[in-house]
Amino acid sequence: SQQGEEDPQALSIQEGENATMNCSYKTSINNLQWYRQNSGRGLVHLILIRSNEREKHSGRLRVTLDTSKKSSSLLITASRAADTASYFCATDGATDSWGKLQFGAGTQVVVTP
Amino acid sequence: DTAVSQTPKYLVTQMGNDKSIKCEQNLGHDTMYWYKQDSKKFLKIMFSYNNKELIINETVPNRFSPKSPDKAHLNLHINSLELGDSAVYFCASSQDGESWYDYTIYFGEGSWLTVV
Numbered sequence: 001s002q003q004g005e006e007d008p009q010a011l012s013i014q015e016g017e018n019a020t021m022n023c024s025y026k027t028s029i030n031n032l033q034w035y036r037q038n039s040g041r042g043l044v045h046l047i048l049i050r051s052n053e054r055e056k057h058s059g060r061l062r063v064t065l066d067t068s069k070k071s072s073s074l075l076i077t078a079s080r081a082a083d084t085a086s087y088f089c090a091t092d093g094a095t096d097s098w099g100k101l102q103f104g105a106g107t108q109v110v111v112t113p
Numbered sequence: 114d115t116a117v118s119q120t121p122k123y124l125v126t127q128m129g130n131d132k133s134i135k136c137e138q139n140l141g142h143d144t145m146y147w148y149k150q151d152s153k154k155f156l157k158i159m160f161s162y163n164n165k166e167l168i169i170n171e172t173v174p175n176r177f178s179p180k181s182p183d184k185a186h187l188n189l190h191i192n193s194l195e196l197g198d199s200a201v202y203f204c205a206s207s208q209d210g211e212s213w214y215d216y217t218i219y220f221g222e223g224s225w226l227t228v229v
Contacts, residue, residue: 042203042220100169103156
């Protein structure tokens with residue numbers, strides 16, 4: 001079964017708007033990571049948040065983590081057409097082997113000019 | 114230079130055939146992985162190797178055999194291909210020695226396998 005589940009499955013916004021997507025997971029984690037996948041391409045690492053962190057920023061990205069609710073959110077501010085992609089959360093379980101990331105099914109984001 | 118490169122990018126083959134996907138990373142990483150992404154975009158780890166040693170072997174049919182000739186290469190060989198093997202296969206790598214809390218997995222561009 002999938003560890004992470006993203007919500008919503010799809011999101012359509014206009015350039016300049018903010019995009020927010022959520023991720024829920026089931027077991028204890030070491031960290032939670034967000035990746036982006038452009039159509040027909042590989043996954044690109046965006047940001048990692050440790051289990052003892054609550055919020056992290058990287059450029060236009062803001063990630064929050066609530067371990068009590070086993071959930072995370074990714075906010076993309078001032079979105080651009082180039083942000084059109086699928087976004088995945090991945091968790092590194094506390095009892096799992098190194099690098100055994102559990103991915104969700106992703107949120108497909110479409111940013112229209 | 115591509116950090117994690119895999120070939121071929123597209124592969125169409127008939128059921129019952131044997132095929133290989135090759136992967137190379139030039140990042141000097143110690144750990145390499147194979148992930149499978151199905152048609153619903155679920156991504157799941159198949160194998161990982163650390164310095165040529167198998168450390169993760171998920172519940173994958175034994176028709177799938179990874180081979181790591183050196184720590185920069187991790188190839189995936191698939192015997193007796195079935196329709197259900199159609200998917201995108203991603204090779205990836207990461208560096209040892211980083212904190213358990215901080216590491217990045219670098220993915221290749223994927224190999225689209227279609228079994229007909």
